[in-house]
Amino acid sequence: MAKFFGQYLLEKGILTREQLLEALTKQREKVEKIGELAVRKGYLKPRDIEAIQREQQKSDLYFGEAAVKLNLLTEDQVRELLNIQRSNHVYLGEIIVDLKFLSKESVEKELKRFQEEEQEGGSVGELHVPSSCAHPELLKATADLAIKLFRRVSDLLVKVSTVLDTEKVENPYSLTFINISGDFKGSLALGCSKNVVLHIAKNFGGSRLDWSSEKFAHDAVSEFFNIFCGNLMTKWMEIGKSCEISVPYFFLKTEKDGLKIGNGARVFTLDLDSTEGKASVSLIPNFILEKTV
Numbered sequence: 001m002a003k004f005f006g007q008y009l010l011e012k013g014i015l016t017r018e019q020l021l022e023a024l025t026k027q028r029e030k031v032e033k034i035g036e037l038a039v040r041k042g043y044l045k046p047r048d049i050e051a052i053q054r055e056q057q058k059s060d061l062y063f064g065e066a067a068v069k070l071n072l073l074t075e076d077q078v079r080e081l082l083n084i085q086r087s088n089h090v091y092l093g094e095i096i097v098d099l100k101f102l103s104k105e106s107v108e109k110e111l112k113r114f115q116e117e118e119q120e121g122g123s124v125g126e127l128h129v130p131s132s133c134a135h136p137e138l139l140k141a142t143a144d145l146a147i148k149l150f151r152r153v154s155d156l157l158v159k160v161s162t163v164l165d166t167e168k169v170e171n172p173y174s175l176t177f178i179n180i181s182g183d184f185k186g187s188l189a190l191g192c193s194k195n196v197v198l199h200i201a202k203n204f205g206g207s208r209l210d211w212s213s214e215k216f217a218h219d220a221v222s223e224f225f226n227i228f229c230g231n232l233m234t235k236w237m238e239i240g241k242s243c244e245i246s247v248p249y250f251f252l253k254t255e256k257d258g259l260k261i262g263n264g265a266r267v268f269t270l271d272l273d274s275t276e277g278k279a280s281v282s283l284i285p286n287f288i289l290e291k292t293v
Contacts, residue, residue, distance in 0.1 A: 004273065004275060006024060006275065009096075009110060012110070019096075023099060026095045030095075031085075032085065032088060034064060034078075034081050034085060035049045037085060038067075038077070044073065052067050055069065057153055058230070065078075093107040127143055128162075130165040132266055133266070133268050134285065138239075141239060142232060143160045144235075145228070145232050146160070146228070146270060149227070149228050150272075150279075153224060153227055154199065154200045154203045154224055155203050157275050158273065159273050161273045164269040165266055165268055166267050167260060168260045168261065169258050170191060170258045171251060171258045173196075173197060174192050174250065175191050175250070175259075176192075176225045177249045178229045178245050178249075179246040179289055180246075181243065182243035183241045183243060184236070185288070186287050187284045187288060187289050188282065189259075189280075189282040190281055191278075191279060191281075193278045196277050197217050199276045200217075200220055201216055201217040201220035214252075222250050225248050229245045261284060265287050266284075266285070267283075268283045268284075269282040
């Protein structure tokens with residue numbers, strides 16, 4: 001079961017949630033993004049960053065790849081910036097020691113245990129898809145894109161912890177559906193905990209908008225899922241599946257705590273762990289959500 005070192009420390013009771021959040025915040029403050037490095041070195045202007053981010057929302061590209069595609073950076077400049085970023089990287093364990101939450105010896109001991117558990121649990125590349133799933137290649141492509149797009153578009157690190165085979169889509173806080181037609185007919189659903197919703201909204205709106213308001217948060221998640229599904233259809237087409245998507249439909253947990261599919265239909269859910277909380281992406285063959293539901 002893939003997870004993050006911080007999540008491991010939290011689950012073992014070694015760190016409190018407050019300590020982990022403080023450490024993650026300090027770590028993010030110390031990590032300089034590629035775009036920030038490029039602006040500081042005079043390679044890009046702030047308006048170039050916005051153009052690159054728009055390109056990322058349309059295509060499955062890393063920041064550097066999108067910048068090269070738009071002729072805003074050269075490949076040599078991207079390599080230089082990545083080398084600077086790697087050399088300046090600060091690990092979570094170092095932050096935990098600096099904050100005096102744990103000693104260096106304790107961090108090293110727990111990191112070794114964590115790595116051993118991860119090796120026993122397998123890697124993301126060895127995703128176990130239930131034999132009952134008739135579309136394993138679509139589920140694997142969806143898992144791969146979820147990891148990439150959460151990071152690139154919403155600046156959120158996620159890992160697939162497991163794949164669930166159920167008859168219901170759970171709603172942790174918000175649930176967004178998109179219907180799919182074409183070679184694959186069914187629906188996709190994105191479930192997010194409240195912290196994940198607020199993180200996505202904050203990333204979309206920045207400091208200029210009230211990202212904590214429910215309306216904007218819902219709109220931001222719907223737009224994020226729209227981008228996700230647009231990229232996913234492109235990825236599915238690369239493996240021979242021609243598909244089209246509908247507009248997103250959004251539910252709060254207060255409106256629906258989930259949807260039971262019934263009629264023998266199965267729900268295949270990618271259970272996602274993130275640094276901000278739980279999320280999930282569900283593939284639901286032969287289920288089309290009606291607006292009136």
